[in-house]
Amino acid sequence: MKKVLFAAFESLPFIKTGGLADVVYALPKALDKNKYEVRVVLPLHKKIKEQYYDRLNYLDHIYVHSGYINEEANVYSCMNEGIEYLMIENDTFFNRDDVYGFNDDVVRFSFYNVAILEMMIKLDYYPDIIHSHDYHTAVLPALCRLRYNAIEAIRNIKHIFTIHNLVYQGIYDKQVLFDFLAFDYRYYENGTLRFNDQCNFMKIGIVTADIVTTVSETYAKEIQTPQFGNNLDMILQYRKDDLYGIVNGIDETLFNPATDNIYQNFTINNYLKGKEANKAAIQRELGLEEDKDALLIAMVSRLTFQKGAELLANCYSEMLNRHVQIIVLGTGESKYEYAFRIMENNNRGRAVFYCGYNEALAHSIYAGVDMLLMPSLFEPCGISQLIAMRYGTLPLVRETGGLKDTVEPYNWYTKAGRGFSFGPYSSWDMMQVFNIAYELYQNNKEHWHVLMRNAMKYDVSFAASARKYEELYDKLAC
Numbered sequence: 001m002k003k004v005l006f007a008a009f010e011s012l013p014f015i016k017t018g019g020l021a022d023v024v025y026a027l028p029k030a031l032d033k034n035k036y037e038v039r040v041v042l043p044l045h046k047k048i049k050e051q052y053y054d055r056l057n058y059l060d061h062i063y064v065h066s067g068y069i070n071e072e073a074n075v076y077s078c079m080n081e082g083i084e085y086l087m088i089e090n091d092t093f094f095n096r097d098d099v100y101g102f103n104d105d106v107v108r109f110s111f112y113n114v115a116i117l118e119m120m121i122k123l124d125y126y127p128d129i130i131h132s133h134d135y136h137t138a139v140l141p142a143l144c145r146l147r148y149n150a151i152e153a154i155r156n157i158k159h160i161f162t163i164h165n166l167v168y169q170g171i172y173d174k175q176v177l178f179d180f181l182a183f184d185y186r187y188y189e190n191g192t193l194r195f196n197d198q199c200n201f202m203k204i205g206i207v208t209a210d211i212v213t214t215v216s217e218t219y220a221k222e223i224q225t226p227q228f229g230n231n232l233d234m235i236l237q238y239r240k241d242d243l244y245g246i247v248n249g250i251d252e253t254l255f256n257p258a259t260d261n262i263y264q265n266f267t268i269n270n271y272l273k274g275k276e277a278n279k280a281a282i283q284r285e286l287g288l289e290e291d292k293d294a295l296l297i298a299m300v301s302r303l304t305f306q307k308g309a310e311l312l313a314n315c316y317s318e319m320l321n322r323h324v325q326i327i328v329l330g331t332g333e334s335k336y337e338y339a340f341r342i343m344e345n346n347n348r349g350r351a352v353f354y355c356g357y358n359e360a361l362a363h364s365i366y367a368g369v370d371m372l373l374m375p376s377l378f379e380p381c382g383i384s385q386l387i388a389m390r391y392g393t394l395p396l397v398r399e400t401g402g403l404k405d406t407v408e409p410y411n412w413y414t415k416a417g418r419g420f421s422f423g424p425y426s427s428w429d430m431m432q433v434f435n436i437a438y439e440l441y442q443n444n445k446e447h448w449h450v451l452m453r454n455a456m457k458y459d460v461s462f463a464a465s466a467r468k469y470e471e472l473y474d475k476l477a478c
Helices: 019-030 046-055 105-123 139-145 185-189 200-208 218-224 233-238 273-286 307-319 334-346 359-368 384-390 401-406 427-443 445-457 463-476
Strands: 002-007 036-043 059-065 069-081 082-087 129-133 159-164 172-173 198-200 211-215 241-247 295-300 324-330 353-354 371-374 394-398 420-422
Touching: 002 159, 002 463, 019 036, 019 129, 019 463, 036 105, 059 105, 069 105, 082 105, 105 139, 129 139, 139 159, 139 200, 159 200, 159 463, 198 200, 200 233, 211 463, 218 241, 218 401, 273 295, 273 359, 273 445, 295 307, 295 359, 295 427, 307 324, 307 334, 307 427, 324 334, 324 359, 334 353, 334 359, 359 384, 371 384, 384 394, 384 401, 384 445, 394 401, 394 427, 394 445, 420 427, 427 445
Parallel strands: 002 036, 002 129, 036 082, 129 159, 159 211, 211 241, 295 324, 295 371, 324 353, 371 394, 394 420
Antiparallel strands: 059 069, 069 082, 172 198
16 A cells, blocks of 8 residues: 655645635545545644644654754544644744745744654654645655655655646745755855745655646646746656646535535426525625626636736626626735726625625535636636536636646537637636626527536546546656
């Protein structure tokens, strides 16, 4: 049985700031338990301690000496849904109200990566494969091969590094490599650890892991171009033979209209009654007019340029000129928050802006709205469109990254498709497709219902993705 260690900075059900937590939670559960012994390592964040401390089992105490870092830590374990989670406790770096956004984040990430290796040594636990996620744990392959390589069991570990979003790379002053990670200067000098005379965690993971993956096939191609490569496109082209795009899935137990805590549960056998009841409920809850004939659309997202908030801000007035209602749930750049407050103030009963994030409300929105808007400039994979389809809500997306890979656009002639999509990043192009969707909803319910059934039948689980990851694990650990 192969031992696989997932290394990440967040994971459900313990702590979440974004889609990374969904993947690190769902993928280990989907792997074949007869072939893989999977563990997940996380920092013991303050919010985890407050909610789960009584479930943790103390394992051992470690010392972390790495450049100027001299800290101690405790290691705990916790079983959750058949997966063992290892938690590294250090109040200096992890006993904080938030997960990210601190001036010393680079020290926190450096400590965490080194602490993982010290934990393995102390516990005498050496996985066959370490699967690192995003730049927070991207230096693990380099630490194993360039600093801890005197230990054969660590030197022999194979590494997969998954890029969840290439925009966030962990770029710091080069002294980080020596002051906090204690690398030998020669690895900077020969270019392995250097990028534009700086330290770039993401680049280090890309060049030192055995295999690099990202979260959709289209995104794997996009990031090899100057437009989406964020200055790493040439390096990714260099690793193209070891670069794989594997689309994410979602946890079908967590997102299940038949069992979810929504107003009325439903399945594909009674989806029309279920959707109608949940639509009326979310309209009442958010102060919208209770109108079953209005096309109810939602955007559940960070309100940033990347997510296409600009396109909706430009178009909501034109949309609301029709028999349409709009819900926006999210927070982000102040200019978009302001725009959607104006939208609500000028369209009481027909538009609402919930500034913030509420997980339970998000589930109710997915269950109750007719259409989910995701007009992203770029989207490595996207989770919301998968959740929406699970609940019979049709996505309207821009054709990029995982949105292109998962949302088959409507075809009038064959009734194929499970949503709508547009190409160029422009308000005009989005509105052309929106108008098609609107006319279909109002004038051809038969086709709309076919698309709803197509969406609900689409496999959004991690099962198929897990098999592809297993092929990569087997390739490395054969």
